[in-house]
Amino acid sequence: MIAALILLLLNCRRCQVAQLGITESRSFDSYAGTGLAVLTSSHQFFVVNSVEDPKVWRTPEIPRKAEKPSCWTIVSKGRKTKVIAVFGADIFALTQGLPAEQIVSSVSTLVNRYVRIAVSQDQSKLALLSENGLVQFTSVDMKQTYSETTIDLSDSLPVEFLWCGSEALAVLENDTSLTLLGIDGGSIRFAFDEAIRFGAEVDGIRLFSHSMLEFIAKVPDSVCAVYQVASNEPGALLLEASGKYKEGSHQAYDYLRMVGDRLQQAVEQCVAAAGHEFDIASQRALIEAAAFGKTFARDMNAQSFVDMCRVLRVL
Structure with a gap:
């Protein structure tokens, strides 16, 4: 799916993406359908709000930020699509037709560097992971902080870092260990006998391996x-x-x-x-x-x- 979307973006006329090279990509749901955002080797973002009608737009330049972002995600709410790009501890909102805006966070615990960021399925909350294992839950504008918790990063960064609906975060710490972190501070750990992966759905996450398929969601x-x-x-x-x-x-x-x-x-x-x-x-x-x-x-x-x-x- 992602590969097909990237090929479509590369084939867009008057698009510089093919010459610049793609290093990362994200698909997302927007008001216009399925959208796609890519990060190029020159650390520039290109976005299409709908792959059915691929009109490519480039995010505004960020002053004094020429390096690759440490993490990024897409927030698409209403008719607005923006890239949330993180450079260490500096967070910027990049919106079509507007200058880059630095987001002032309300979190009480300051960190040196964020390494993961994820937006909830209803586009109302963010989860950020620092290099020290601190997970912070905030509103999407970061004006409100819900909670903070920590995970063990002694081995490596999480394999997956995605929301399970809009009330919990799913962290695949390694191939066989999954932890759900609630925004209320609670947590549940699952252990598996074989390597698993998961994908985000509207109301939960779908787990799969070579021999099983499971769905995890919050009980209504x-x-x-x-x-x-x-x-x-x-x-x-x-x-x-x-x-x-x-x-x-x-x-x-x-x-x-x-x-x-x-x-x-x-x-x-x-x-x-x-x-x-x-x-x-x-x-x-x-x-x-x-x-x-x-x-x-x-x-x-x-x-x-x-x-x-x-x-x-x-x-």
Whole structure:
């Protein structure tokens, strides 16, 4: 995929990229489709916002920065695409038609050099890795810092450094060790028996090796609310009430009374959770629970319920 996009960029008329030579490339999703950015051997960036309509633009020059950036990424939000280029600890935003802008970071811990940078799938957050193993989570404009944590870089730099959705960072420290770092400071480590690689998806990461394919994603809040052990969330109580009602048990009334005035929230949680479930029996139970609760909340807007029923019917 990347190779084909690079060939397309090289074939663009009036493009200097072929003469300059490509050292690194990044593909990205933009308002116009699939975009591509490349870094040349002369340390210049060339970008196309859509490979379907390849109009090449070059990023503005950065004063007094002639060396190769230590790391870089692409941020594409709305109709704006910019290259975030890092030179040691200096960070610049390079936008089409505008002069280079140095970003002033709000991080409390200063570093000498960043070696990795990644943008979240919703283009709202950045993760930066220093040469000492410090990982900093910030907003995309770096005006807000969410958290800081450290990883072990005693062996080498991470093989992969990508976001898993927009709430956690996936770090492949070596071929068989994967760590998920949450922006809240939590972490989970996975160990594998064989070498793996992964790629970023919209809502998670896809792991693959010679013998397996796995998908890792954050459990949605609605699913946690409904299925967490001993949950007192309204969605969990409504699901239990629906089950008791089908059994003909008087306890259905007791659970409904526990839901109280949170009935609309309960219905919304069950509907949302149904959209995240793959098991047909679970989908049916959640939709039936939402329908059961909806009969007692006649003033609520049922459009989300109708839409989810259509989606699940198609699936």
